[in-house]
Amino acid sequence: MNSTLSDVFRSHPIHIPLSTLPDFTSLRHLPDSYTWTPKDDLLFSAASASDQSLPSIDLADPQVATRVGHACATWGAFQITNHGVPSRLLDDIEFLTGSLFRLPVHQKLKVARSENGVSGYGVARIASFFNKQMWSEGFTVIGSPFDDFRKLWPNHHLKYCEIIKEYEEHMQKLAAKLMWLALGSLGVEEKHNKWAGPSSDFQGAQAAIQLNHYPICPEPDRAMGLAAHTDSTLLTILYQNNTAGLQVFRDDLGWVTVPPVPGSLVVNVGDLLHILTNGIFPSVLHRARVNHVRSRLSMAYLWGPPSDLMISPLPKLVDPLQSPLYPSLTWKQYLATKATHFNQSLSFIRNYDLSSDQLS
Ligand SMILES: O=C(O)CCC(=O)C(=O)O
Numbered sequence: 001m002n003s004t005l006s007d008v009f010r011s012h013p014i015h016i017p018l019s020t021l022p023d024f025t026s027l028r029h030l031p032d033s034y035t036w037t038p039k040d041d042l043l044f045s046a047a048s049a050s051d052q053s054l055p056s057i058d059l060a061d062p063q064v065a066t067r068v069g070h071a072c073a074t075w076g077a078f079q080i081t082n083h084g085v086p087s088r089l090l091d092d093i094e095f096l097t098g099s100l101f102r103l104p105v106h107q108k109l110k111v112a113r114s115e116n117g118v119s120g121y122g123v124a125r126i127a128s129f130f131n132k133q134m135w136s137e138g139f140t141v142i143g144s145p146f147d148d149f150r151k152l153w154p155n156h157h158l159k160y161c162e163i164i165k166e167y168e169e170h171m172q173k174l175a176a177k178l179m180w181l182a183l184g185s186l187g188v189e190e191k192h193n194k195w196a197g198p199s200s201d202f203q204g205a206q207a208a209i210q211l212n213h214y215p216i217c218p219e220p221d222r223a224m225g226l227a228a229h230t231d232s233t234l235l236t237i238l239y240q241n242n243t244a245g246l247q248v249f250r251d252d253l254g255w256v257t258v259p260p261v262p263g264s265l266v267v268n269v270g271d272l273l274h275i276l277t278n279g280i281f282p283s284v285l286h287r288a289r290v291n292h293v294r295s296r297l298s299m300a301y302l303w304g305p306p307s308d309l310m311i312s313p314l315p316k317l318v319d320p321l322q323s324p325l326y327p328s329l330t331w332k333q334y335l336a337t338k339a340t341h342f343n344q345s346l347s348f349i350r351n352y353d354l355s356s357d358q359l360s
């Protein structure tokens with residue numbers, strides 16, 4: 001039987017004890033365990049560029065594919081407007097996220113993600129790779145949120161489940177559209193990407209929704225909301241509330257803040273799209289900073305292929321005189337690699353010897 005995204009995460013448990021889940025409202029000073037220095041993250045204090053901004057693309061622009069392709073190749077990320085997701089739905093998901101994180105800690109702990117669980121409340125999965133703790137809390141939805149939501153809101157869970165369902169439907173369509181725009185810009189057609197299915201809508205795709213909350217922080221300059229990482233997805237579509245915090249990294253510019261633009265969404269190239277394009281599109285390194293004035297919410301739609309499908313550089317994008325930069329592997333195998341090698345995963349598999357079986 002094919003494995004689902006839940007099975008995959010379940011086989012790579014994260015070992016973060018529940019006692020580390022913070023009660024941020026009670027902290028008036030930044031404890032040592034939350035104080036970051038460059039020792040904890042090499043890029044912690046890398047330069048920040050203030051005069052450069054992430055491309056913003058109107059999806060109704062006649063040149064949209066070219067613009068998406070250029071943004072993917074130069075930034076690995078972009079903002080979009082005119083994306084067709086109703087602003088009422090963005091308000092609803094933001095409202096849901098705010099309501100969830102405003103609940104008292106004991107209530108949120110009722111739906112804490114268990115050690116080998118996949119959905120629920122907890123710290124970021126990447127926390128296990130760092131010595132310091134991040135100033136954030138999260139809630140992951142994979143599959144139906146019904147059981148968790150019923151525990152959180154015994155009287156309103158159906159309304160909230162409906163919002164998640166509608167959000168997923170819109171995001172799934174938008175992700176497929178963005179994928180074709182990105183690949184189309186490289187001359188990849190439907191016939192080159194068979195798993196997209198007969199109607200080219202990537203029906204077998206899988207996704208998770210990651211809701212993030214970054215509380216007000218007493219010493220934001222020394223704290224980290226979510227440490228630098230790339231997403232293990234094909235694409236991520238992120239909605240952020242009206243509070244800045246997301247930053248993307250470019251070798252030539254350093255950290256660039258992505259200011260929230262009302263109604264717009266941020267799109268990140270993930271590691272699998274980087275592999276699929278044989279390295280033409282970089283997967284963007286990004287992080288979230290915090291501030292001492294307003295709490296911040298973000299809602300990430302993490303989108304990828306069926307977990308057992310072989311992903312490899314598209315032959316059309318590989319120079320016939322060279323070998324592909326990456327071997328074929330499944331999302332399941334990639335997530336297993338990421339669980340061990342984290343931000344070095346792409347370079348690890350690049351050097352991976354296909355004749356051995358390290359990736360299983
Ligand atoms: O909060 C943000 O802006 C970033 C969230 C993120 O990168 C993630 O959930 O993977």
Ligand SMILES: [Fe+2]
Nearest residue numbers: 229230231286
């Ligand atoms: Fe991310």
